[in-house]
Each structure stands twice: as C-alpha cells, then as structure tokens.
Amino acid sequence: MTQISVTTFNCENLMMRCDWSSQKIENLSKKLNSIDDAHQADKIDAIFNVLSEDDRTLTALALSAAQADVCCLQEVENLVTLTAFHNRYLRHMLRKGYFYRALVEGNDQRGIDVGVLSRAKILQKQSHAKKTYADLKIEPPSGYHKNDRVFRRDCLEIDVQKEGKRITFFVCHFKSMNGGRSETRSIREAEAKAVRKLIEQRFENPAAENWMAVGDFNDYFELDGDKLNDHGLGPFIDDGFAIDVGEMLEPDPLKRWTHFYSRKEIYGALDHMFISPSLAKRNQQARLRIVRAGQPMRAQRYEGRRFAGVGWMRPKASDHCPMSVTLNL
Numbered sequence: 001m002t003q004i005s006v007t008t009f010n011c012e013n014l015m016m017r018c019d020w021s022s023q024k025i026e027n028l029s030k031k032l033n034s035i036d037d038a039h040q041a042d043k044i045d046a047i048f049n050v051l052s053e054d055d056r057t058l059t060a061l062a063l064s065a066a067q068a069d070v071c072c073l074q075e076v077e078n079l080v081t082l083t084a085f086h087n088r089y090l091r092h093m094l095r096k097g098y099f100y101r102a103l104v105e106g107n108d109q110r111g112i113d114v115g116v117l118s119r120a121k122i123l124q125k126q127s128h129a130k131k132t133y134a135d136l137k138i139e140p141p142s143g144y145h146k147n148d149r150v151f152r153r154d155c156l157e158i159d160v161q162k163e164g165k166r167i168t169f170f171v172c173h174f175k176s177m178n179g180g181r182s183e184t185r186s187i188r189e190a191e192a193k194a195v196r197k198l199i200e201q202r203f204e205n206p207a208a209e210n211w212m213a214v215g216d217f218n219d220y221f222e223l224d225g226d227k228l229n230d231h232g233l234g235p236f237i238d239d240g241f242a243i244d245v246g247e248m249l250e251p252d253p254l255k256r257w258t259h260f261y262s263r264k265e266i267y268g269a270l271d272h273m274f275i276s277p278s279l280a281k282r283n284q285q286a287r288l289r290i291v292r293a294g295q296p297m298r299a300q301r302y303e304g305r306r307f308a309g310v311g312w313m314r315p316k317a318s319d320h321c322p323m324s325v326t327l328n329l
Contacts, residue, residue, distance in 0.1 A: 002165040002329045004120065007068035008214040008271055010173070010259075010320035011059050013112070015077040016084055054315035060089035061307045062294035062317035066324040070160055071098070071117040074153075074173040074216045074320075079103040082115050090117075104129065106154030114154055114171045114215060120162040128198060129154040133190070136197045141186035150194040152176075152187070157198065165210070165329040168202065170195055172215035174232075181219070181230075188219050188232030196235045196242075206241070206276060210329055213242060213274040216320065220268040225253040233272070242274035245325050249288040258290055258321045260299035262313075267301050271323050282328045289324040293317075 063071060076082050082103055091097035096119065103115030104127035116122070133139070134146040153173040160167060172195060175187040195213050203209045213236065221231045221244075236242045246256045246269055257267035275283075292302040294317020296310060309315055 002163040003326055004070065004160075004162050004165075004167060004329055005066070005068040005324060005326040006070045006072065006169075006212065006214070006273070007063065007066040007322050007324040008072045008074075008171075008216075008273060009063055009066075009322040010074040010216040010271065010318060011063075011085075012055075012075055012318035012320060014056070014059065014073070014075055014081060014085060015111070016081045052315070054309060055317070056085065056089055058294045058307055058310060058315055058317040060085070060093055062291050062322050064090060064093035065291045065293065066289065066322050067094070068324055069119045069162065070169065072158075072169055072171045072214045073115045073117065074171075075112040076103060076115045077111045078105065078113065079115070082117070086117060100160075102156070102158055104154065104156060106156075107149055107151060108153045112153065112173070114156045114173050116156070116158050116169070116171060118158075118160055120160040123159040123161050123166070125159075126157040127154055128157065128194075131155075131194065131198075136194050138190055138193050138197065141190055144187075151191055155191075155195050155198060157202070162329070167210040167212065167329060170198065170211065170213040172213060172217060174216065174218045176218050185219070185230065185232040188217065189234065192217075192233055192235040208278050209276055210279055211276050212279070214272065216270055217272050218270055220270060222253050222256075223266070223268060236274045240277065243277060243280035245273035245275055245280075245286075246288060246323070248280060248284070249286055249325070256290075257301070258323055259319060260295060260301075261319075262298055267299070271320055273323060273325060275327070279327060279329075283325075286325050286327055289322075291322045291324070295321060 098117035100118040100122040102125045106113045106129045131150050132147050152175045156171040158169045174191045175184055199206050219231045221228050250256050256269045258271040259268050293306050296316040297312045
C-alpha cells in the first residue's frame with residue numbers, strides 16, 4: 001500500500017526583503033513575482049534577507065517536525081522566498097529536503113500566496129486565481145459583481161505522484177474574518193462553493209477519486225466543543241461531499257484547534273484537510289498530528305514542550321499550527 005504524508009501550514013507572513021540598490025540585476029524587483037520556475041528562484045535567493053530570523057527558524061522547526069512528503073503552505077510571498085526558506089532553514093533540519101516546489105502569484109495585494117513543497121513528483125499545477133463568479137456559475141455575495149474574482153488568494157491545484165499513485169491537492173487560503181466573522185461568511189462560502197465546483201469539473205465521480213482540499217479556511221464549525229452552524233464551510237461537509245480529517249480522526253474537539261486568537265482568547269480550528277469519501281474510507285485509522293511546539297507562550301491551553309526560543313508573544317513559528325496526516329492511497 002502506497003502511503004503519502006501531507007502537511008498544511010499557514011507560515012504567517014513568510015516574506016523576505018532585499019536591498020535593491022546594491023544589486024546588479026536589472027528590474028529585479030519588478031520581475032520577482034513573475035518567477036515561476038524553481039531553478040530561476042534558486043539562482044537569486046542568495047541576495048535576500050529574511051524578515052525575521054528567529055521566527056523563520058521556528059517556522060522551519062515546526063514544519064520539519066512533520067517530515068511530510070507534501071507541504072501545502074499559506075502566506076508565502078513568492079517562489080524565491082519559498083526557495084530561500086527551504087534552502088537556508090528547512091533543508092538543514094530534515095533528513096531529506098524538497099526537490100519540487102510550486103507557487104503561482106495569487107490575488108492578495110499584500111503578496112501572500114499559497115505554495116507547495118513536495119518530495120513526490122509534481123505532475124502538473126494549475127492556478128485558479130483568475131476564476132470569476134461567472135466562470136464558475138456561482139451567485140456573488142452581496143456587494144460583489146459576477147465578473148469579480150472568487151478567490152481572495154488562489155485555489156492552487158497540484159497533482160503529485162508517489163510510487164505510481166496519483167493524488168490531487170486544492171490548496172486554499174480563504175477570506176479572513178477581518179470585518180467580522182458573520183459579515184464575511186458569505187465570501188468564504190462562495191469560495192467553498194468554487195473549490196467544490198473545481199473538484200466536480202475535474203473528476204467525473206469525485207467521491208471515488210484521490211483528492212484533498214487543504215489550507216487555511218479562516219472558519220471553524222465548532223468552538224470549544226460546541227457545534228456551530230454559522231460557518232461558511234457547508235459546501236464541503238453538509239451533504240458528505242468531503243470529510244474533514246480533523247473531525248474524523250480526533251474524537252476530542254478540544255484537541256482539534258490549530259490557531260490561537262489572543263484578543264478574544266479563541267482556540268479555533270481554522271486549518272482543515274477535506275478529503276474525498278473514498279480516501280476517508282481507506283484511512284479511518286490514520287493518525288492526525290498538530291504541532292503546537294512553535295506556538296507563543298500566551299497560548300496557554302497548550303502545556304507541552306515548546307521549541308527553544310519561543311517567547312510570550314514572539315518569537316513564534318506562526319499564529320497557526322502545522323496539521324499533518326499520513327494517508328493510504
């Protein structure tokens with residue numbers, strides 16, 4: 001049986017900075033976000049400095065703890081940044097690094113994108129950042145036009161192959177709750193409908209295929225053990241179209257949290273792995289791992305060991321936790 005281990009992780013502002021004036025590469029700052037080849041990124045990553053050395057070291061420690069075959073990441077600035085993070089930090093903490101990398105510039109004007117590091121061969125990638133509500137025949141939320149883009153960042157579709165087995169990832173980062181959770185719910189619900197449409201367009205019988213929709217969905221359907229019905233993730237779970245890995249594998253809802261919001265003392269499961277029913281059926285006994293050792297000390301619900309150097313507020317690995325699972329394909 002072929003197994004593949006998968007991690008999803010919002011790295012929180014994985015960005016790098018460069019002193020452009022000291023460089024001899026013409027128009028590099030303008031060209032940076034158009035680089036989509038990992039080998040090109042390798043050539044120029046040496047001229048950049050990380051935004052926060054301590055945070056990035058802890059981010060790499062948290063991600064390396066998973067030892068995953070495929071890492072689906074959110075809040076990465078561009079492919080050069082992803083390359084530099086891998087080469088300077090992550091690779092030195094692993095038995096084996098990640099040869100395959102993928103990132104396509106999305107819609108977020110701050111430059112936070114979704115990307116993938118993989119040991120399994122990436123067969124193809126497809127950005128859906130330009131898809132509109134009209135393209136996918138989805139009713140736009142109030143205040144939006146049918147020709148507006150659906151995704152706040154992107155839904156990056158990636159096919160990988162391991163030992164002859166193929167699996168497709170839809171890597172997501174939905175609209176944040178900034179502006180109010182209930183006020184922004186309809187935008188996330190439209191994004192969820194759009195991802196489902198993409199899966200239905202890709203597969204004739206989605207329930208029988210190997211696919212995962214993973215990432216930071218910026219919403220939860222339970223809080224401190226209580227079920228909630230005011231979330232925007234219904235298009236995935238309401239009719240059994242997809243199965244939430246966290247809910248399937250961790251019976252204690254208080255242990256499913258992946259994010260701590262200090263202002264309101266909320267421990268929520270914003271990060272999800274939605275998998276096809278056929279994958280779920282084969283993996284009822286899989287093990288879920290949530291690495292919280294990089295969380296700041298103020299996330300006091302976590303009482304386990306932390307990485308050396310973690311502070312009360314910062315340094316920290318991220319405001320999110322890596323979530324990992326190993327699946328039978």
